[in-house]
Amino acid sequence: MHNKQEAADNFELWARLVQNIAETRGSNAKVELCANYFAHLAPSEVSLACQFMGEGAFSTISGKRASVGARTIGVAAADYCGIDYDIVFKACRTANGSSTETIQRLFENLPEARQKNTLQHWNLARISELAEELAQTRGRKDKQRILTRVWGGLSPLATKYFLRLLSQGSLRIGFERRSVLQALARSSQVDYEQLRYAHMLTGSLAKTAELACTNRLDQAQFKLFNPIAFMLAAPLHSRSVEHWHDFIAEEKFDGMRCQLHAHGPKVELFSRDLNAITNQFPELVELFGKKEFPPTVIDGEICVYRDQTIQPFQELQKRMGVKKPSKTLLREYPVVFIGYDLLYLNQKETVSQSLTQRRISLENIAKTYKFPISTQHSVDSKDQVDQLFEQALAHGNEGLMLKEKEAPYSFGERNNHWLKVKRPSGSIDTVILYAQAGSGKRGGSYSDFTLGVSVKEDPRYEEEFIPIGKAYGGYTDQEWKELNKAIKGCIIDRFGPTAQLRPEIVVELEFEAIQPNPRTKAKYTLRFPRFKAIRWDLSPQDVDSLDHVEMLFNEHQSKERSPQKSSQSFLIPD
């Protein structure tokens, strides 16, 4: 008789495997576990198991989301186990650091939750349907009803991972897409590189698994107007480059990454998360459509470009997310597409060619069809890189990209073939006003900090310090320990997970940009704030004032940007 409980595609088994992977140290051992698991599944089941492991409840290319917020889930979970959301649930989440793990523990521990549970032994396909149902449902109450139904049929462990699937993010088990592919290569006995290639072309783990399990990997084909995963850059740590001459340099544009697909009059644009953004930039569609390209895919950047000058990212933001922009918007924020890589040309993908080869083709096609491409500089020393870096900043760009000449286009990967050289836009001295217990790796200790600037002599404020931003990182483990020690002596009050501190600890805060934000007390927020240094040597008297922040902002806005005349960031072939 068929025993439902032992079906290999039972979601409970999948969840136990995932937990097992989380508990196993060493990537090879993790891959081995996963490969053994795949070996017991039918091809269609491997597809879903892979997708769940590396992408989430939905395939990445589907662009689908469950759209259930953390609060919706938390309130429903508190209700499910009969506890107060604000008093009990939030305190538990703060102590544990992970909302989904908190829910697992509460469901394990509280009798009220245990009583509601009858294991349904759902298979992976059923879980996929339930997630679909959540995505289709509108309204918080209805979503909560579905969640409650799902929880009633799952073990607390499976519940934890079901909730992580819904966020379409990482399962947080130290097992990312690349490991899933390695396990798949092992279980279906195919070449890893071939598998990776198929994954690049299909953009889908499920589809890749299906092809691998049925010996049809050679059918993996690139389709024009289906985006492929972008190659990403790693930050440059000065030690990581030994041979400068292996690289070329390009200026790093302060814009939006874009993959342009064109064939004849048809043009499609895709953003970094592989979503179509075609209707946001009709002028590019028109421009490239008129050129009647052969089948072509170009990787590049969209920037606002006016008066022969690349404008700050903040200006591009006015265009981002605006479908069918008005004529005024198009006139005020004109954009340019600057190509810097070629992925496909005339029915042939070019990603496995070296950058040098791809660049030759890109230059040729740019010449024929007249569109801008990045300027490449050869480099042979650190000094030269520094000089180019300054020039890039003078153009108003973010910094430099260093790209290895012989490297192929490693779609979907962040590795040392591409390096980004950036300088933080600025730093200010701030003081810690609040500390909050964090989540994830640093769960359970103070790891989130609200930093303040001085308004002591500012007639607009009554306070001495007001918050300017919140930082979650940039400190070392050692600094984090010292910080937690120091904080204990400064606590003046507590509000749940948050501790209010006597302003004593001074932090040099680094950030990417200052943005006006009328909803905050300071009227400004910082983009990507993080610790640069804890300034034990400074006292609260040394903290920068809000006036200073305003001055930095105005300086940046009015900063002279060199027009693209001599020593250009990009070239329009003539």
Next chain:
Amino acid sequence: MLKVKKARYHGIKLPELSIGLDYSNADVQHIFVSHAHADHIPRNRTSLREHTNLAIYATPPTAALMRLRGFKEDIIELPFFEPLTTDHFTMTLYPAGHILGSAMAFIESGVGNILYTGDCKTPASPATEGFELPKDRQVDQLIIEATFGLPIYRWKSNEELQSDLVSFARQALDEGYTPIFLGYNLGKAQEMMHMLRELPETKQIHGGGYPLCAVYEKYGIDLGPYERYNRASSEGCLLFTPNSGLESGFASHIKKKRIAYCSGWASHEARRTQTQAHALIPLSDHLDYFELINLCEHLQPKRTYITHTPDPKVVLHELQQRGLDAVYLDMMHEELD
């Protein structure tokens, strides 16, 4: 009811009886030390020494452990169950089940009684004298710690935890790895050694914990074969060290090792990456949330004071729902009066 005062980092004071509970100031006549963990031992020793009228009480095992950890002042040894009577109160110590010697103080006076638990655990840790409450007495005031006072904490039974420890050790050894158990030098280490006593392999314990083991043996806790950690002969032994030991080179020469982090905090997955441990074994010397609530409900005190807790609102809310009067004694803050 007796007045209960918190004194910031210095512990708790019963001003009417001039008693300090795990207390560090010399402005009282009696100090009770519940157990020998550093955060409960009086710290302000110079001022204690100058104060000739002061008596410090602890159980004999606690007194022995305190002396081994460098406490030089006089300690009056007060065995379990033997009432100490003064003009103003009678104090009787009961086993708290937290570590060897850990005691709860039951203090009876003309204006009512108070039970101070110190750190406690029921069911008791197997390497202690057990856990026992005053018999046939209605407790008026209860001061209890709630270190794990959230419903995300529910411990496995001692038997299950012991079997987790044994199978972790056995599997590591059988596969040629040296098992390392991370836990405090006093209490946790000996509890684990006791639970692993039947394994024939020698146990080696960090130098900070080694001398304390003799006290455990003296009071009848079997720790199996053990010796002080010795770098040269440590491979293939069961090793015991606090977390800090690993950072200062403990077992750094052993390539094939597996680390188990053993603590109530091991119930957080995040500790896996924070401690670099292969296994998380949630072995705690404190009450879990459910044990805590049950104990309070069983005692039905007229008032319960909660100390040491991640978020006091949670336990207070639960106790109040059950019709118990409960307040939070925040040990971090000075009382404003």
